[in-house]
Amino acid sequence: MEERKGEVVLFGTWANAFCTRVELALKLKGIPYKYLVEDLTNKSELFLSLNPVHKKVPVLVHNGKSIAESLVNLEYIEECWDTTPKLLPEDPYQRAKLCFWANYYDRKIVPSFYIIFGSKDKERERAIEDSSQLLKVFEEGIEKYFPGQSPFFNRKILGYLGVIIGSLACNYQAVDEAIGVVLI
Ligand SMILES: N[C@@H](CCC(=O)N[C@@H](CS)C(=O)NCC(=O)O)C(=O)O
Structure with a gap:
């Protein structure tokens, strides 16, 4: 092309x-x-x-x-660049599921992190609880919709969801330390 x-x-x-x-x-x-x-x-x-x-x-x-x-x-x-490695699988339903969870992550989880960083005391505690609930929904969704497989990889290579979440969540230990709570 x-x-x-x-x-x-x-x-x-x-x-x-x-x-x-x-x-x-x-x-x-x-x-x-x-x-x-x-x-x-x-x-x-x-x-x-x-x-x-x-x-x-x-x-x-x-x-x-x-x-x-x-x-x-x-x-x-x-x-x-439809060359390998592919970020997304061929199957439209698998692709749709990955796009769904990528959207959930960006629209729900990422903003909840910002609320934590911008708050303190009781408000921060509430923000941490809200974020934990959103992460729980994500985790359960991944288990339910991708049974026995990792949606973060396409075949053996980092895929669409892995690229999206890995680039932000890779610093989770620093975030945990900064907010004083193990969030992820
Ligand atoms: N939804 C956007 C978010 C990008 C985003 O938040 N970019 C920030 C990086 S700090 C930015 O450019 N902020 C500048 C501004 O808001 O003026 C995406 O996925 O590309």
Whole structure:
């Protein structure tokens, strides 16, 4: 596919899990790319023109065309570079289940972490309890919907859900230490 060729640029920022996921996917597939660090305290005109809606990193630019939102970036990478390793399985139902849990993670679990970090005392205790409940639903869902298999890998290689969750949850020990509770 001609589209596969050409320049790939990733606008990102240091130590950001949303950007790391996209980098991981590009690296897994062996796609060469240029990484441009965006100063989020003083966003460039170019960057704002590439993601005028959310104004957030990551933004993937392929042959001059910009794609915002990390999950959309991963889907684009998977479709455009349908080379191995594949991030997603072939089966549409398996793919849908993985996308469902990726969405649950981003929409429910990630925001619950931010509430913990931004609160203290009783409010923090409540936030930790809420987050634990969301994690429990996730864990039970994974066991129920992917019996006897790890949804984090596609065959033996890190897959879509592994890339998404691994890039954020890899620092769970530091987070546990910072909040003084074993959350994960
Ligand atoms: N839903 C977005 C979230 C990305 C995100 O939160 N990016 C932050 C990184 S710190 C950002 O660019 N924040 C800048 C801002 O909100 O002004 C995605 O998945 O790409």
